[in-house]
Amino acid sequence: PDTAPNVFHFVLKMTIPDREPIKLCGGSSPGLMETNSSTVRLEYHTDDKGQSRGWSLDYRTQRVQCPVPGRVANGRFTPVLTEYFYRDYLHVRCDQGYKLMMDGEEIKSFFTMCESSGRWHLPLPECHIIDCGEPEPLRNGAVTVLSGFQNQYRSVVQYHCNEPFYSPLGGVNVTFRCDADRQWRSTHDVISSPTCLPVCGQPTKLISGYHRIIGGSSAPDKTIPWQVMLSVGSSRGGGMVIADRWILTAAHVLVPNGETVLPENVRIYMGHTDVKTLIATPVNASSLYVHPDYKNPDWLNYNNDIALMKLDQPITFDSSVMPLCLPADGATYDTGVMGLVSGFGVTMDTGRDRRIQTNRLKYVQLPVVDQETCSSSLSSFRRTRSNVPNLTENMFCAGVPEGSKDSCQGDSGSAFTLRENGRFYAAGIVSWGVDCGKPGTYGVYTRVSNYMSWINNTIQNN
Template sequence: MSAWRGGRSALRRPARRAAVCGQSVISPRIVGGNPAPEGAWPWQVSFMENNKPICGGSLINEKWVVSAAHCFTKGYEQYDVLLGAYQLSIPPSSLVVTTVQQVISHPNYNNIDGSPGDIALVELKAPLDLNDYILPVCLPDSSAQFSMDTSCWVTGWGQVKDGEALPPPQTLQELEVPLIDQDTCNSLFNSAPAPDLPQNPVLDDMICAGYPEGGKDACHGDSGGPLVCRCDAGWTLAGVVSWGEGCAEPKHPGVYTLVPYYANWISDNVPNISFVAYIGDQTCDLLHARQMLLC
């Protein structure tokens, strides 16, 4: 990480952009756990410790990131925060490395896998200059309901298989996943029970995404990263990578913290944050800061 900081001044910075959420200069084109096009996911954040990706996150404005509470149970002083990254082994000109000012974890999180409240707000040390490679994702308001036939995307630098790290040059991975409703997801988990999981482990503040047959999923190191769905106002943060039983196991889809469930909590803690309201299937209107009402 120190090498990136030392070489940063020699790299050409991309042109600044206004803070419009959910916009990407490049659309995703590859399905199935493949390298993402550079710049496709400009809100993607990596929390690094000793040059290793520990967790992901999603930029929501110039100074705040949404991630998972379980990423910060041991503190945050040890983390470097990467934005504008693509290949972790080859720092691009868009790369910005910063640190954490504070972390606000939801009070319901109890430091147990599968706990409710696995969401955290991370304040960065200083506001960022936004550009084509560093942009915020849109936040859904508390009324948002995502259609279960919606295909969404999960991204990160986590393991490619359980116990197998992403190989160099550590290119950001993307995977298109269908959403799964709570009842169906609980039925899947109950049909292949794990000894450390209760009955119906998927709670009201969670959403599932993935494939019942397994084979494709988020994995270790992707925690805290984005699950985004497209609407006409832009890409919207539906979920935060939270927990799962192994990686890509059959009948054990990925479980994500449901972001609309915590919209009011986010609004209470992040100054002047804006949301989008879902009016219909994949249709949403941008709401001004703290308005939380349908247009």
């Protein structure tokens, strides 16, 4: 102030953003002034009159606070403080098994900042439980929910196979849990994915009595579910189901005239014991695999008489169609052991001019014959005949010396089965013989156990 009353020669101008400037002068303090701003501009104006003692200023600052956030259900925010101020950050994470969601959309990460207005620049997100989606469907099986809801985190499901036609790999029904990485994880230490394996050689019905194919009785439905009837040109043959896309048969059925027939010229029938019903639903082959060492141009060499057919579509097994087991390593062919032969071939042989084919599936029980006995029988026929094939170690014989029980034309390629531990397996394939069911004759069968490597390699490589 100047010495002259009411005349001021200096002034302090204070400018606060977004407000009109304030001019301060006089000898007394204007009192507490709240700026609510982080910046204030001070301008001191004076002239050359009077004496100024200057000015003094006491101030203190207070940071803008944002409210303490509420709880995040199934999640947490960091850092956890008692107060949050301007430019403080919050990060939100969900608990294991939950995902960040905002406005109905999933987000990978989240943070929000305290603004100068005292509000968080984004509202807190929500944590929703994750789900693993629908479990993978199981071919020839199904899945059951054991616990949890809508495939959510920690839900547990169990896979089971369509028994009794399929059984689970490892012999146990596998359970899977929905993990935090949104994957269904096996709770089994060994099995990582569920698989249903076909049950082989266990028909749902067993034959109570055995008869002969030559003039024998019809097989009840579902008792020989692996039986296949083949139509190759005008000829009829047999085969057996061994896998969902594979049929085992005799090579000579597919090589009738020295050359392998085309797959489209083979008709495959299965699932019924009546021929008229059977032929209504043929199945097609996509490829044929005759053993490479089968060479039989003059019908005197049936060595390696074995072939495989691959179907163009897999079979779903049930009580009418079921695979036959293959021999185990070291399978034996003990003399006298009884086997089961079946087929749609000749049931009555009254000579070359009259052979009657069956319209029903037939079966017979036959004992395995000692190899030397069978060889001697064939040798006796060679004394009067020149067209008797040779017996090799890849073959075995079955039948009874008095005759009347045998396989015959049309049965070729069908199975000679043995039963072990409640399961039927393919011990032999109907191959050849001298006459059908005559005394002193035996049927000759391909010894399947000698060809397991070839069978397995063919299936694996194709």
